[in-house]
Amino acid sequence: MASSSAPRASFVVIAGRHKGGKRASSSSSKRGAKGRPEGVATDLKPSSVAGVTEDHAFEQFFYDDATQDRIMRLVQNHERPLFLCNPSLAVRAERAGMDYLLLDRDPRWKKVLPKGRFxxxxxxxxxxxxxxxxxxxxxxxxxxxxxxxxxRTVDLLASNATQAAAPVYLAFISDREDAVLAAFDGYGLERKGPALGYASVKQSTQERIYLYGPRADWNPDGAC
Incomplete structure (x- = not known):
């Protein structure tokens, strides 16, 4: 059951860790069995979405195409998704003609997305x-x-009961799974599906990033 200080919302968390790391060795240019880069994220060529290149200094990393496709299947179950630090999905939602809003620190998205979408x-x-x-x-x-x-940030986004009851899909690493579940205690989280993929994050890190979400028996009215 959610604590009294938190809105009763459904959370899906993509657990993750620092996507960067130490400088890679000469093997950083190799690719894994799935065609993903093997090197450390900060030594890999930044990816781009809609003409915007990743800013690794601010840990800006975009999902690969397969992961975008996978998460968009969840996005399309909703009518008005809110994207927080998730511009690649906002671009996909725009292409799909959805009603959405992107919240992000990077002002470059203002020139990419239509007025009112960022x-x-x-x-x-x-x-x-x-x-x-x-x-x-x-x-x-x-x-x-x-x-x-x-x-706290996600909780404070909600200004009414409808928003507070909205499912939340959040990205984070399985190394910190216990901390994720503790921080979002009361939201019935569990690990969902296979690891997620990023366009310019080393494969060994990607293999530890998962999607978390509410159990099937959890509901936004407080039942756990």
Whole structure:
């Protein structure tokens, strides 16, 4: 059951870790069995989405195509998704003609997405959204945000009961799974599906990033 201080919302968490790391050896240019880069993320060529190139200094990493396809199947179960630090999904939602909003620190998205679809946003300065979202998809900078602060930010987005009851899909690493479940205690989370893929993150890191979400028997009214 959710604590009294938290809105009763459904959360899906993609657990993750710092996607960067130490400088790679000469093997960084190799590719794994699935065709993904083997090197450390910061030594790999940044990927681009809709003409925007990843900014690795701010832990900006985009999903690979297969992962975008996979998560978009969840996105399309909703009518008004909110994307927090998740621009690659916002671009896909735009192409699909969906009603959505992207919150992200990177001002470059203002030139990419239509007016009203993007708002510059800092995780450290959360504010309520008038946009009546029915789901939240989050892929935070794993090394630069504390889990309890992340939960507080997501909680504070909701300005009414409908938003508070929206399912939330959040990205994070299985190495910190216990911490994720503790930070979002009361939301009935469990690990979902295979590991997620990123376009310019080394394969050994990608293999530890998973999708988490509410158990089938959990509901936003507080039953766990």
């Amino acid at each position: 708002r510059q946003f800092e995780l450290s300065s959360p504010r309520q959204m008038r946009f009546q979202y029915d789901a939240v998809f989050v892929d935070p900078p794993f090394a630069n945000v504390q889990l309890h602060d992340l939960r």
